[in-house]
Amino acid sequence: MRMLFFLASLFAIKIADAQKNYVANLKQVEKIVQENSRFLNDGYKRLHEFPELSTKEINTAAFLKTTISSFGYSILDSLGYQSFAAVLKNGNGPVIMYRTDMDGLPVKEETTLPFASKAIGIKDNETFPVMHACGHDIHMSTWLGLAKVMAEMKNEWKGTIIFLAQSAEETAQGAKRIISSVNYKSLPKANYQLAVHDHAELQVGEVGFCDEYEMAAVDMINITIYGKGGHGAAPQKCIDPILLSAQYITEIQSIISRSLPPIESGVITVGAINGGTVGNVIPNQVVLKLTIRTFSQDSRNIIMKRLKEIGDNLARAAGLPETLLPKYDLLDMSIPSVYNNPELGKKLKDCFNKYMGTASVVKIKPMMIGEDFSVYGQQSDSIPSYILWMGTLTAERRAKSIQSNIEIPALHTSKFAPDYEQCIPQNVMMMSAAMLELFNNGGK
Ligand SMILES: [Zn+2]
Numbered sequence: 001m002r003m004l005f006f007l008a009s010l011f012a013i014k015i016a017d018a019q020k021n022y023v024a025n026l027k028q029v030e031k032i033v034q035e036n037s038r039f040l041n042d043g044y045k046r047l048h049e050f051p052e053l054s055t056k057e058i059n060t061a062a063f064l065k066t067t068i069s070s071f072g073y074s075i076l077d078s079l080g081y082q083s084f085a086a087v088l089k090n091g092n093g094p095v096i097m098y099r100t101d102m103d104g105l106p107v108k109e110e111t112t113l114p115f116a117s118k119a120i121g122i123k124d125n126e127t128f129p130v131m132h133a134c135g136h137d138i139h140m141s142t143w144l145g146l147a148k149v150m151a152e153m154k155n156e157w158k159g160t161i162i163f164l165a166q167s168a169e170e171t172a173q174g175a176k177r178i179i180s181s182v183n184y185k186s187l188p189k190a191n192y193q194l195a196v197h198d199h200a201e202l203q204v205g206e207v208g209f210c211d212e213y214e215m216a217a218v219d220m221i222n223i224t225i226y227g228k229g230g231h232g233a234a235p236q237k238c239i240d241p242i243l244l245s246a247q248y249i250t251e252i253q254s255i256i257s258r259s260l261p262p263i264e265s266g267v268i269t270v271g272a273i274n275g276g277t278v279g280n281v282i283p284n285q286v287v288l289k290l291t292i293r294t295f296s297q298d299s300r301n302i303i304m305k306r307l308k309e310i311g312d313n314l315a316r317a318a319g320l321p322e323t324l325l326p327k328y329d330l331l332d333m334s335i336p337s338v339y340n341n342p343e344l345g346k347k348l349k350d351c352f353n354k355y356m357g358t359a360s361v362v363k364i365k366p367m368m369i370g371e372d373f374s375v376y377g378q379q380s381d382s383i384p385s386y387i388l389w390m391g392t393l394t395a396e397r398r399a400k401s402i403q404s405n406i407e408i409p410a411l412h413t414s415k416f417a418p419d420y421e422q423c424i425p426q427n428v429m430m431m432s433a434a435m436l437e438l439f440n441n442g443g444k
């Protein structure tokens with residue numbers, strides 16, 4: 001009995017010690033973040049002012065590379081487009097991969113910030129204004145701040161960190177290129193994979209969790225509906241692809257409601273119809289551009305199969321020969337759905353609860369938008385991955401918007417302006433706490 005008591009008190013002391021260390025660690029994180037706040041803000045402004053389009057993030061990658069190398073990380077290049085990894089090996093322990101994206105969007109910035117972007121990018125020989133309208137500049141600044149903290153706190157953890165900087169998230173090209181690159185395969189296999197995405201409506205300090213499916217698999221398909229063109233006044237001599245397209249668009253709406261099990265989610269959107277020139281000519285063809293969103297592979301298979309069955313059979317019913325059935329072009333832009341590992345989610349939640357209090361952990365519903373962070377999670381089921389939503393709004397701004405009924409500019413809009421001075425240090429502190437926790441208590 002006495003022995004048991006002795007063991008129990010020893011255990012209690014150990015827990016108290018661990019708790020004390022943990023608090024001391026977080027104080028140290030806070031100190032490092034405070035000391036580097038100027039560097040973080042300046043870096044953010046620079047990244048925000050000079051955004052670059054997907055696959056063209058040359059100066060952005062160069063800036064990140066120079067900065068993170070100066071913290072003692074080794075650079076692994078040639079991961080496709082401008083992507084690279086910065087690695088810190090720090091003894092035996094778990095391997096954690098942490099990813100940022102780097103690309104801006106073809107959006108003309110309409111904020112009144114003194115460092116608003118005036119950048120112009122070129123894509124397919126066309127010029128576009130460019131803006132960090134998805135907040136990837138916040139992700140990069142968080143990534144740099146976290147890299148700095150982990151380098152300075154090397155004595156507090158053991159293992160390997162892979163800080164991944166990824167090109168072309170917005171066009172769903174970057175992650176696929178990375179995982180198929182020879183150099184990426186030379187990196188140690190991660191035990192955990194993490195990323196954050198800013199959230200336009202969450203408050204600074206709030207972290208949004210969505211266990212299991214968080215974002216959708218994305219497919220883009222162009223479908224050519226053929227017909228037999230002729231005079232608009234003699235439809236009996238034609239097969240009208242405009243009428244056929246109208247029937248097709250209406251009919252495929254039944255796939256979600258009639259072909260998918262009712263509890264499964266899916267979206268079929270026809271975003272463009274291109275066909276015909278004038279009112280009195282029936283054209284030869286119409287091109288439809290669709291996006292398909294699903295969570296499960298089964299739903300995706302059902303939708304793809306039904307799109308073809310309906311298209312082929314409507315064309316046959318209209319009298320078209322087998323050689324003029326619709327053409328279905330799946331674009332090379334498909335990405336899988338984002339699946340957040342619930343056990344890893346629990347570890348992160350427990351850590352944030354301990355650090356910030358339960359009020360800061362927010363449950364977010366799944367969305368049908370896409371994120372190619374999913375590609376890393378899908379390469380092997382055995383790597384737990386999680387992408388967190390991070391708040392970007394100060395309490396004052398949120399209160400003001402509610403009081404005055406002012407809409408907060410959403411992601412991908414020209415007025416999106418996160419409260420960077422508050423959210424970047426907060427993100428760095430939270431992710432540093434998460435990393436230290438995973439290295440010290442979660443790597444087993
Ligand atoms: Zn985006």
Ligand SMILES: [Zn+2]
Pocket residue numbers: 134135136169197
């Ligand atoms: Zn984004």
